[in-house]
Amino acid sequence: MPFKNLKHQATTIFANDKATAKERMAQICELLRDGVGYYDWVGFYFANHDTKTLHLGPYVGEETDHTxxxxxxxxxxxxxVSNNNFVVPDVKIQDNYIACSMTVKAEIVVPIFKDGVNVGQIDIDSNTIDPFSPKDEEFLEWICEQVAMIM
Structure with missing residues (x-):
């Protein structure tokens, strides 16, 4: 897994305060999709706690109707709702799954916390069954911590 190298590259992206937070998140999406062979769709959703909805932010991959x-x-x-990571090894066996594409086989979602509040999440779809490991979760938790700092 190339996470050590990706962490170094991501640190450079997050440190670029000449770019907006949204621009840096878009660059992170590209970095992750291009850097991890089984990350086929990478995007951020952000919470609106008043309407109890998530809104699509920067992403790379196929277009989605789920904005x-x-x-x-x-x-x-x-x-x-849970404020916990959610790893789905095979979306076919998940009851409460929203299909974004027929090619998606697995999904991982990790929340972003700012001042103790779940403000959003990173969502990654894979066209490979059961590709995610604890290393993915650990790396994505770090990504979410960095995103929280630039928000």
């Missing part, structure tokens, strides 16, 4: 997701719906919506 607004209610809390509790799908994997992302469940993470907005």
């Amino acid at each position: 607004v997701i209610p809390f509790g719906k799908g994997i992302c919506g469940q993470v907005a």
Whole structure:
């Protein structure tokens, strides 16, 4: 896994305060999709706690109709409620799954916390069954910590 190298590259992106937070997050999406062979769609969703909805932010990959997701719906919506990482090794066996593409086989969602509040999440779809390991979770938790600092 190339996480050590990706961490170094991501640190450079996060440190570029000449770019907006949104621009840096878009660069992170590209870095992750291009750097990890089984990350086929990488994006951020951000919470609106008043409407209890998630709103799509920067992403790379196939276009999605899922630009607004209610809390509790799908994997992302469940993470907005549970505040926990959610790894789905095989989306076919997940009851509350929102299909974005017929090619998606697995998904991982990790929340972003700012001042103790779940403000969003990184969502990664893979076209490979069961590709995610604890190393992915650990790396993505670090990514989310860095995103929180630039928000």
